[in-house]
Amino acid sequence: EAYDFGIGKTPIFSFSHENGSNVYAKLEYFNRFGSIKDRAAFFMIKKAIQGSGGSLNKVIVEGSSGNTGIAIGYIATELGVTAEIIVPPGISPGTLEELKKTGANIIMSTGETNSVSTEGAINQAKKKARDNPGLFINLYQHGNESNTMSHVYTTGPEIEEALGKVPDYVAIGMGTGGSITGIGKYFKERSRKTKVYLIHPDDSSFIQGLRNFVSAKDKKIVLDNIDLIDGFLTITAEKAFSAVKHLADNYGIYAGHSSGANYYGAMELARSSGPADIVTVFPDSGVKYHDLYKARKLLSEEFMTELERKIRNVPSGSILLRN
Structure with a gap:
């Protein structure tokens, strides 16, 4: 029913690491209303x-x-x-x-x-x-089981269908915790070998859409599924913003800063894990953060406009895009 509503079946972008690892990022800003939410x-x-x-x-x-x-x-x-x-x-x-x-x-x-x-x-x-x-x-997204199950029923199966395999790792940032618990739950039920890493900002950093696991007060979804989590990856805001610039400059991807954090965390995991298949998500694009990126002099006005235009030219559907 979600698919009939224009939600889901978003493309996946494949990043290769020099050690043979592959990071697969689900581009969730291709959902109908612009994000994984x-x-x-x-x-x-x-x-x-x-x-x-x-x-x-x-x-x-x-x-x-x-x-x-x-x-x-x-x-x-x-x-x-x-x-x-x-x-x-x-x-x-x-x-x-x-x-x-x-x-x-x-x-x-x-x-x-x-x-x-x-x-x-x-x-x-x-x-x-x-x-x-x-x-x-009050839907209470931070404790609503439907948040997790939306990813068990849609995101996880879409990723497996596109990749044709189960990943070695899932590395996703903690906002409400719905995506990491849902995708993690789906793949852990498919294979006991899949490890799940929670990405979060350090306690002094603000990354839109992500929260520090220790200091966050509303984290019921994650606590209810804490047995799914195998490890934590802590990211600074500066690393997230540097990843946003890297994605734009090298791949033409206009990412939100939580997407930058997920990319940086997944690539760090790739560096330390050796050859492995790692799944993450890019929750939203940089479109809503145009003014923020401009104020930080992260990307030029002209480049951001060009990147936003490129978003509309990517083929739709749950397909695998390779760099």
Whole structure:
């Protein structure tokens, strides 16, 4: 059903390492609404509708830093459901602009000690639904099993079909934890030899869409599936941004900085593991971070415009693209 909605079956890009390893990155910004969160949002909303007897008359309220909110906003609107997205005050201008297009009601969270943290937004959404159960429903992406299962049912099988094999490693960043637990669960059930590594920023770094495992407060999905995790890879924001530039300069890939973090972490794992097949995901593109990249002088205005145009020219479908 997600496929009929234009979600899933995204292409995979293959990167070769000099030691014989291959890193396979699922380009999730080719989902209909621009990110990997389209999958989880669709599954969570559909489950909520089914749980309400086929018609959801409550308002979906969710705390989000961007991609989940965008996906929920667009999908809920198309399915005839009202959505309210609570966002941190430090949300990027590009993300906020996209959120406003979705048809959802956008509210800034209050009382944040960190302007870019989603913790306050998440807590406000949970409280609003708890205090008004007849009016609101909180999908709670950080603890919703449908988040994980969306990747067990779609992303994992798509990767195996495209590669024609089970990878040696899965290396993915922790946002809500849905993608790493879902893809990890799928492949661990296929082979006991597959190892799963969680990529996260160090405690002093901010990487949009990723959270530090130790300091993150809402990590129920990961804790519920902690037996899937074999190791951790810690990345600095500077490494993530350097990877964004590397991907743009060398491959013409316009990646978001969580994608940069996943690429850097997966390549580090490739360096240390010897010849191996490693799977990761690129959650979103750099389109929403245009102003941020410009401010950091990461990429030129002209180059970013060219890269954005190139995104539209990549063939659709769950196919394998080689560099």
